[in-house]
Amino acid sequence: MTSGDWxxxxxxxxxxxxxxxxxxxxxxxxxxxxxxxAADPHPMRPSVRRALHAVIRAIVPPAxxxxxxDLVERVELYVRRFMSYMHPLAAFGLMLAFVxxxxxPRLLLRSRRRLQGLSRSEGARILEALVxxxxxxxxxxxxxxxGAIMSAYFDQQxxxxxxxxAPVPFLRERIERRAKLLEPRAAPAAAxxxx
Amino acid sequence: xxxxxxxxxxxxxxxxxxVVVGTGAGGAVVxxxxxxxxxxxxxxxxxxxxPTTSFNPYTTESVPRLxxxxxxxxxxxxxxxxxxxGRCVGGSTVINGGMAYRAPERALDAWQAQVGSADLGPKALxxxxxxxxxxxxxxxxSEESVGDDSRIMLAGAAKMxxxxxxxxxxxxxxxxxxxxxxxxxxxxxxxxxxxxxxxALRAGADCLTEVRVERLLxxxxxxxxxSGRAINPRTRKADRAITVRARAVIVACxxxxxxxxxxxxxxxxxxxxxxxxxxCHPNAKVVAIxxxxxxxxxxxxxxxxxxxxxxxxxxxxxxxxxxxVLAAYVPFHxxxxxxxxxxxxxxxxxxxxxxxxxSGSVSRTIFGMPYVRYDITxxxxxxxxxxxxxxxxxxxxxxxxxxxxxxxxxxxxxxxxELSRILEKQTxxxxxxxFTPHLMGTARMGSRPADSVVGLDGQLWELPGCYVADASxxxxxxxxxxxxxxxxxxxxxAERLELRRAAA
Numbered sequence: 001m002t003s004g005d006w007x008x009x010x011x012x013x014x015x016x017x018x019x020x021x022x023x024x025x026x027x028x029x030x031x032x033x034x035x036x037x038a039a040d041p042h043p044m045r046p047s048v049r050r051a052l053h054a055v056i057r058a059i060v061p062p063a064x065x066x067x068x069x070d071l072v073e074r075v076e077l078y079v080r081r082f083m084s085y086m087h088p089l090a091a092f093g094l095m096l097a098f099v100x101x102x103x104x105p106r107l108l109l110r111s112r113r114r115l116q117g118l119s120r121s122e123g124a125r126i127l128e129a130l131v132x133x134x135x136x137x138x139x140x141x142x143x144x145x146x147g148a149i150m151s152a153y154f155d156q157q158x159x160x161x162x163x164x165x166a167p168v169p170f171l172r173e174r175i176e177r178r179a180k181l182l183e184p185r186a187a188p189a190a191a192x193x194x195x
Numbered sequence: 196x197x198x199x200x201x202x203x204x205x206x207x208x209x210x211x212x213x214v215v216v217g218t219g220a221g222g223a224v225v226x227x228x229x230x231x232x233x234x235x236x237x238x239x240x241x242x243x244x245x246p247t248t249s250f251n252p253y254t255t256e257s258v259p260r261l262x263x264x265x266x267x268x269x270x271x272x273x274x275x276x277x278x279x280x281g282r283c284v285g286g287s288t289v290i291n292g293g294m295a296y297r298a299p300e301r302a303l304d305a306w307q308a309q310v311g312s313a314d315l316g317p318k319a320l321x322x323x324x325x326x327x328x329x330x331x332x333x334x335x336x337s338e339e340s341v342g343d344d345s346r347i348m349l350a351g352a353a354k355m356x357x358x359x360x361x362x363x364x365x366x367x368x369x370x371x372x373x374x375x376x377x378x379x380x381x382x383x384x385x386x387x388x389x390x391x392x393x394x395a396l397r398a399g400a401d402c403l404t405e406v407r408v409e410r411l412l413x414x415x416x417x418x419x420x421x422s423g424r425a426i427n428p429r430t431r432k433a434d435r436a437i438t439v440r441a442r443a444v445i446v447a448c449x450x451x452x453x454x455x456x457x458x459x460x461x462x463x464x465x466x467x468x469x470x471x472x473x474x475c476h477p478n479a480k481v482v483a484i485x486x487x488x489x490x491x492x493x494x495x496x497x498x499x500x501x502x503x504x505x506x507x508x509x510x511x512x513x514x515x516x517x518x519x520v521l522a523a524y525v526p527f528h529x530x531x532x533x534x535x536x537x538x539x540x541x542x543x544x545x546x547x548x549x550x551x552x553x554s555g556s557v558s559r560t561i562f563g564m565p566y567v568r569y570d571i572t573x574x575x576x577x578x579x580x581x582x583x584x585x586x587x588x589x590x591x592x593x594x595x596x597x598x599x600x601x602x603x604x605x606x607x608x609x610x611x612x613e614l615s616r617i618l619e620k621q622t623x624x625x626x627x628x629x630f631t632p633h634l635m636g637t638a639r640m641g642s643r644p645a646d647s648v649v650g651l652d653g654q655l656w657e658l659p660g661c662y663v664a665d666a667s668x669x670x671x672x673x674x675x676x677x678x679x680x681x682x683x684x685x686x687x688x689a690e691r692l693e694l695r696r697a698a699a
Contacts, residue, residue: 025248026247026248026250026380026381027248027249027251028251028252028380029251030251030253030256031256032245032249032250032251032256032260034244034245034246034248034249036243036245036249036260036428037428037429038256038259038260039259039428039429039430039431040429040430058528058529059528059529060528060529061528061529061530061532061533061536062529062530062533064533065533065537078255081255081259082255082258082259082265082267083265084259084431085259085264085265085267085431086264086265086267087264087267087563087564089562089563089564090264090267090564094267120529121529124528124529124530127528128528128529131526131603132603132604136625139603140275144267146523146528147277147523147524148267148523149528150522150523150525150528150532151254151255151258151519151520151522151523152255152519153522154254154518154519154521154522154536155253155254155255155517155518155519159518160518162537163518163536163537163539163540164539164540165492165517165518165539165540167252167374167492167517168252170372170492170493171252171372171374171380171381174370174371174372174381175372175380175381177370178368178369178370178381178382178383181368181370182368
């Protein structure tokens, strides 16, 4: 086996990707600058979308947690995009979970209305009851939907700000710090190339 | 050259000396070693190519592009256990915490005894570990990169009189950006994305990204390549056929996808071990909320592990993650979730890892996806309760206001007394909330076809020309982070393959 010169970096330009743009600087943009194409949101019938909206309203934290005007639509977009990357059966299961949760108030005889007809707090209470249901199907449905929705909500800029979480300036500072650490290594290498 | 979906409109048949399926800790290592030895190597990777400059701290963008199935993967059993795997160039090394532990000597002694060969013993693996550790810069963190959450864990362990092991991590000038699980944006983490894969490409290898391998090509009883389909990035439909013919095929898709692919061809009948012996080091999270700011996101994730109970199969460590990741595991929604999550800056996220005492299985289903089955043993349940008790007690001793526990029915303890009452009621395994990133053991290596899937050279007993090089090879769980051990075994497989070629 050869040992050779194992440098530690992304693939060099010469043998790099044909089309994807490999930026020389980290952008830390929410949608990366590497030419990556995000999948279209998973197709969803209007009735399932209404169920999903009801589930989102019941799951995301109410005020004083941040409530951007387009919150439900934003979370919906991310959840549906997540679904596009799942195995089709898992995505189908998640859609069923949204429908099941929408019907849960009637199935559990807690209300004559579906989730979409209930207030946010009433809906949240019913979903909490489902989490502790003896039926694993109910439990799993709520846990899967909750995971996806909570993940999307807590990734929003307004929520980060409310939590006091500011990763971008912090990462920029760390990237600069590492570049400074590597400067002593870069100088002799550059001198070597010049000579 | 790295190719993607758009390239396959014109090119869809490839030839190589070796085709490697997967670019993680196993595949990238075998591919790089063989490419450097002069072989023509083609990698086939299901995920995309995402360079260091593209990484960011956003869960909603990073998880779909870096994780298999956007992390919606689960092991069925009691309890169900979500698991994660990387699906991108670099595989799970891009999203792991960067822990660079060798398999402990007791595990390697057990391997040696089990397979009846010194090949898997500590002495034989020593030079391989050394080579790998040199190439991925396995070393301890600098003091400046350590965050306050790690300091609390270290102080807590000291207060309890517990032994700790400072982690060696695959890092080069790590500055503690704590974005390991969403891709390291500084390039410090020495994943295969920035080590082995570039090396292989410089040596002339090609990497076909966004291609899902679906079949092995088998002719006259020998594996001669793979076929699959490229995935349209916008629609996620696999709609362009790809074929790679080669003299040797390396399957390195991880302990779930590797047996899933091989089982398609009815392999593993002799030993009946293919897909069996599934091991996963299940983890339970214990989140402690302190009365003061910790800001765990400032500083490296997991600088050390608590090893006091390692001989009982229990590891404990800090493991801080972004709010979008943590929120998916906090067992609340609505107001209750906000009440906990608004204290994000005062949290220490820690976990208990248990070394499996049982095993599960991976099988094929008619739905085109693997079925992974694993039940926690009663012994492991007891270990989890012990680990949670110890870890939560340590947090209370360090002044935590309350801890969020990994149980579906009782989630919060405000004192050690309340913790004891909650733990006394935990009699059922299905109320545990677990998680795992370590999948192992489903195509075990051995010296006899009767009780193993592959030989000590990594080649399938039943299919010449087809090799496995990932954590599927592990005969038993190792109790620590597996990437360095995977890399060492992959180096061995590359060496043997190269020797075989030279002899031929």
